Amino acid sequence: MENQRRWPVAIIGSGNIGTDLMIKVMRGSTRLEMGAMVGIDPDSDGLRRAASFGVPTTAEGIEGLLKLPNFKDIKVVFDATSASAHRTNWELLKETGVRVLDLTPAAIGPSCIPVVNMEEHLEETNLNMVTCGGQATVPIVAAISEVAPVRYAEIVSSVSARSAGPGTRANIDEFTETTSEALVQVGGAAEGKAIMILNPAEPPMLMRNTVYALVEGEQDHTALEASIGKMVSKVQEYVPGYQLKQAVQFETFGAENPLYMPGSGEFRGTRVIVMLEVTGAAHYLPAYAGNLDIMTSAAMAVAERWAENSGVESHLTETTLQEVGA
Known part of the structure; x- marks a missing residue:
């Protein structure tokens, strides 16, 4: 059992889904903390926001993530890119030992719906969050x-x-x-x-x-x-x-x-x-974007359960809440 306070996580994909997930992790996760935000467009809103929060960023995609000094500390990578990109990303990540939650429909790993079969997949290294x-x-x-x-x-x-x-x-x-x-x-x-x-x-x-x-x-x-x-x-x-x-x-x-x-x-x-x-929580896009909310909330629930299963303590700091305007 890993005895640490929170798991550092990385998000690949600085678009709508990735940015919403980042805000969720920073605003309300009890067992996760942002370790990196990864994109391919240096001018994307997601990367700009991450940098303003003090989150390490790279606009060099998966290669940039692997080169970050703190990559060795990352426990979970959320892939919020596309099905084709995830296949490439997984080829580079699968030998690193990091766990991957796939928010694309690539379906390389087993399909996971938290309320149905999350407990069956506590030891998996790549889980597909379906759609x-x-x-x-x-x-x-x-x-x-x-x-x-x-x-x-x-x-x-x-x-x-x-x-x-x-x-x-x-x-x-x-x-x-x-x-x-x-x-x-x-x-x-x-x-x-x-x-x-x-x-x-x-x-x-x-x-x-x-x-x-x-x-x-x-x-x-x-x-x-x-x-x-x-x-x-x-x-x-x-x-x-x-x-x-x-x-x-x-x-x-x-x-x-x-x-x-x-x-x-x-x-x-x-x-x-x-x-x-x-109805979405409006963490990033307005409340009409319930499709973002259910996807990112489900992925965060799985990552937190992984962390809990590894002995990570549950806590939430006031500093983090203030940083993201909660």
């Missing part, structure tokens, strides 16, 4: 799976176009694939599908997610609703702005009104519809 849509919806599919077998799960994640930076836009295809796989591998569905929408509405809309799940046979709607409600409460422990948009909806399909599923025939059972909304 913002996955963090919002996979817990709900997992909650349904605890009560009934999920034959098919489909999610629609709609985020404000303003909150989607270049990395997010470049990863749309990977988003759908990685989220679909997580619905199966982590959520427990037999089959999964994900759809992402960048909504250009003005004023910007909050992040909204809809989960459609087909469960086999006759099921106890009360038990399903209770399991979903319990899971929502768990997610709210690290994402307070996460909530049900309305009551869970149920639609039953029997012999007299089966649901036809292309490619697999008739379905008899219950369709569960769950509508969610995520």
Whole structure:
């Protein structure tokens, strides 16, 4: 067990996600501290902010991080770049012994949804945080799976176009694939599908997610609703702005009104519809950017659990809070 006060961490990617995560670590983490902010654009707002907070910075990407004098002290690297960049970054990091949390949909390491399977991955060195849509919806599919077998799960994640930076836009295809796989591998569905929408509405809309799940046979709607409600409460422990948009909806399909599923025939059972909304904490972008908030909050929760598991004390200094304007 490592007996130190807090784990120094580095963030690769000085865009929206990386900057939001940096502010979260400095403002509210109990077991982490900023060790480095890494980018490729020396004029990026994220690098400027990091420097103003006294955080070591480099605009030379992964190579610059490896050359920083304090890299030897870094315990966790958060990669908030893109799927293709993460593959390159991991090749250079995997022999260093540092732990990596991948906030891109590269999916090199196991998929992690904190409230579902974090405890299974306390010894991993590369964890994939799936996607913002996955963090919002996979817990709900997992909650349904605890009560009934999920034959098919489909999610629609709609985020404000303003909150989607270049990395997010470049990863749309990977988003759908990685989220679909997580619905199966982590959520427990037999089959999964994900759809992402960048909504250009003005004023910007909050992040909204809809989960459609087909469960086999006759099921106890009360038990399903209770399991979903319990899971929502768990997610709210690290994402307070996460909530049900309305009551869970149920639609039953029997012999007299089966649901036809292309490619697999008739379905008899219950369709569960769950509508969610995520209000961001506005640490960096305004509250409409719930997609940033749920992703960075989930990643920070995993890193703090890693640190806790290694014996790092929990504390938060007033100096740090004042530095970031808390």
